[in-house]
Amino acid sequence: MKPNFDQFKDIPGTTIFTIEKAREGFQLNEFCMSLRTQENRDRFHADERKYLDEWEMTEEQKKAVLDRDFQRMLDLGGNVYFLSKIFAAEGLSYVQAVSTMTDMNVQEYQAMMLAGGRSPDGWRSKKERGEA
Amino acid sequence: MAKITAGIATSHVPAVGHAVDSGRTQDDYWKPMFDGYEFSKKWIAENPADVAIIVYNDHASYFGMDIMPTFAMGIAEKFNICDEGYGPRPIPVVEGHAELATHLAASLILDDFDMTVLNKLDVDHGLTVPLSLMYGTPDKWPTKVIPLPVNVVMNPQPSGERCFSLGKAIKDAVEQFDGDLKVHIWGTGGMSHQIQGARAGLINLPWDIQFMDDLINDPETLQYKPHLEYMVEAGSEGVELIMWLIMRGALGDKVNEVHRFNHVPASNTSVGHLILTPKDN
């Protein structure tokens, strides 16, 4: 069966981690995996730039990590489960990190979740939203 | 003969593990969710399993992108707990059941399910949070575990049909095992959630409830739901629910609904939980 990755492009505010994106983000995600040990977390935090330079990541990917720009990391092939190693190492929860990708601050985001979460209504299609 | 005596479905939210490990299960935020599992803890104490086959996904905790198996099976005697970035959870090591696991892996491969065989595996919240929800905080897990990791992280994930068929093959393989064992099969992950992008925080409780109804009553149709629908309606991470189809496939045509629970939210996620038993048919 021929893959159809284009079908995912109409979902608003969503980056599907396809095998193609996984190829693009391989080194970024490998760097994230390295943060599973305390020793590497300490080395990363001591000199982030130096640690990142040990990986064959693109300059854009490194900059996105230094800026903690999670949306940009997704765009460049990162996946949130991998990226979680970056924010976990700083003691941040998924809610704290994930909210930075939305147009809400963490309090507003938490309030939305407590009220039942984001309704899919209006969020099913870019075309519907006039984004495409 | 060995027999599958129950199927358990549950979300596996990492923050739930932190709540258990830090003794916060009775906090205002968490109590209503943990209350939904009180029945289940009693039920599983009265209806124990010798072995639980736990279908789950690794979240870049053990597998990176070096190797990404679509379906795998842990056949070791024990599985250590992953460090997911906060240090490993302070919980007992997970004991395997090598005899049944080797039988299952071999049977499934012979039935054309090309399982990746794992003689070494560390397990993450996908497997350990369900253990904590069902068993609380024992010194030793009351059941042996056969981990069955599924790739739901990288698209393409296996199709719903393939997952459902794998469940059916697991049922046959368990029944062909030369040994008397009570076996549970757990499907974990879901329900609706999205933890990335501007659409993060998506929850679709009506869809989740319909999914549960269909899983119980009409899995033969549910298996064909395209992944795109899971992503659009239940969020990009909602596609984890295909793992529940493996559990359901292993229970046979008709099931009894023993317990059902829904709760929103746990962290970013709609929590869903089912206990099903096969109707002897």
Ligand SMILES: [Fe+2]
């Ligand atoms: Fe998960």
